[in-house]
Amino acid sequence: MEVLPSPEALEHYLVKSTRSRVLVPTMGALHEGHCSLLDLARASRPTFDLVATIFVNPTQFGPNEDFDAYPRPMEADLEKCRSHGVDAVFTPVAAEMYAADASINIHEASLSHRLCGASRPGHFDGVCTVVAKLFNLTQASAAVFGEKDFQQLAVIRRMVRDLNFPLEIIPGPTVRESDGLAMSSRNTYLTEQQRSEAPVLFRALTEVAAAISEGKLDSPGTAKSQVTEAISSCKEANIDYVDIVDASSLVSLDEFTDKNVRLLTATYFGKTRLIDNVGLPSSKAGS
Ligand code: PAF
Numbered sequence: 001m002e003v004l005p006s007p008e009a010l011e012h013y014l015v016k017s018t019r020s021r022v023l024v025p026t027m028g029a030l031h032e033g034h035c036s037l038l039d040l041a042r043a044s045r046p047t048f049d050l051v052a053t054i055f056v057n058p059t060q061f062g063p064n065e066d067f068d069a070y071p072r073p074m075e076a077d078l079e080k081c082r083s084h085g086v087d088a089v090f091t092p093v094a095a096e097m098y099a100a101d102a103s104i105n106i107h108e109a110s111l112s113h114r115l116c117g118a119s120r121p122g123h124f125d126g127v128c129t130v131v132a133k134l135f136n137l138t139q140a141s142a143a144v145f146g147e148k149d150f151q152q153l154a155v156i157r158r159m160v161r162d163l164n165f166p167l168e169i170i171p172g173p174t175v176r177e178s179d180g181l182a183m184s185s186r187n188t189y190l191t192e193q194q195r196s197e198a199p200v201l202f203r204a205l206t207e208v209a210a211a212i213s214e215g216k217l218d219s220p221g222t223a224k225s226q227v228t229e230a231i232s233s234c235k236e237a238n239i240d241y242v243d244i245v246d247a248s249s250l251v252s253l254d255e256f257t258d259k260n261v262r263l264l265t266a267t268y269f270g271k272t273r274l275i276d277n278v279g280l281p282s283s284k285a286g287s
Helices: 007-016 032-044 074-083 123-138 150-162 185-189 192-197 200-213 220-232
Strands: 002-004 021-026 049-054 088-090 142-146 168-172 237-246 261-269 272-279
Touching: 002 007, 007 088, 007 123, 021 032, 021 123, 032 049, 032 074, 032 142, 032 168, 049 074, 049 123, 088 123, 123 150, 142 150, 150 168, 150 261, 185 272, 200 220, 200 261, 200 272, 220 237, 220 261
Parallel strands: 002 088, 021 049, 021 142, 049 088, 142 168
Antiparallel strands: 237 261, 261 272
16 A cells, blocks of 8 residues: 655656546544445445545634544554555645645535534535545545535535536445444544433434334424434433435425435534434435
8 A cells, every 4th residue: 555645646656557546535533434435435446546535624624623633543544544455545734735825715605504514614615625636636536425424425426516527426324333323533532421322313313214204204393303302312412403404405394205305413412513314214205
């Protein structure tokens, strides 16, 4: 596996490389969820070079967020990349990714305002800008993004469509702990009590999704109230949002349709903000 610490090193790698590339962009602190994305990339593009990136992107963190505290276990991350068949890993530092007088970034004007975007202004512009740079730098033909960050996946798909990036987006299913908690690098911030309560997110979302698909809940409003009630019963939980949206436009639904529907939440446990989402299990939503 080649470790490429700078855009120049990546450029040299590209000059030598004869194969197409499939990209898995990450911020490091790799867990089984990331490893499943690496495996999915390898399985879905077996003849491509598998390129991972590890970069904690400052422009997607708000001023009071966890940029400084974000875990950076580089050696362990490289070992995981190696053991999951990564051909090359790009590990730049911020000064090499952003010129001091950088003045152009990507602004997504529709999908980003709601859900996570409402409490993280600028976050998805930061994500789009760095992902566009990673697409350009690696010249990948395909890239894998996890469904856990469902809004991010929708925003990236929109960017690829609207800016004509010549690459295919491959979605990766959420990987969960045995009690249902979605794997996240931020789970390590949870106290014992918070960790014991956090599986409520997946439990509440799946129970309500099942009730919707069985026709037991008549409106998104009632369904959202049930998820809210279940999560609020946990002492440490503080809901940012619970929503039921059209899976591609991310528009909140007033009534159930045959469209692809997604139930999502962001909930704080202490200072740690966790996100999760599920599709409906039946033809009611088609996801
Ligand atoms: O999902 C993430 O880890 C990040 O948002 C990404 C896509 C690597 C961009 O920094």
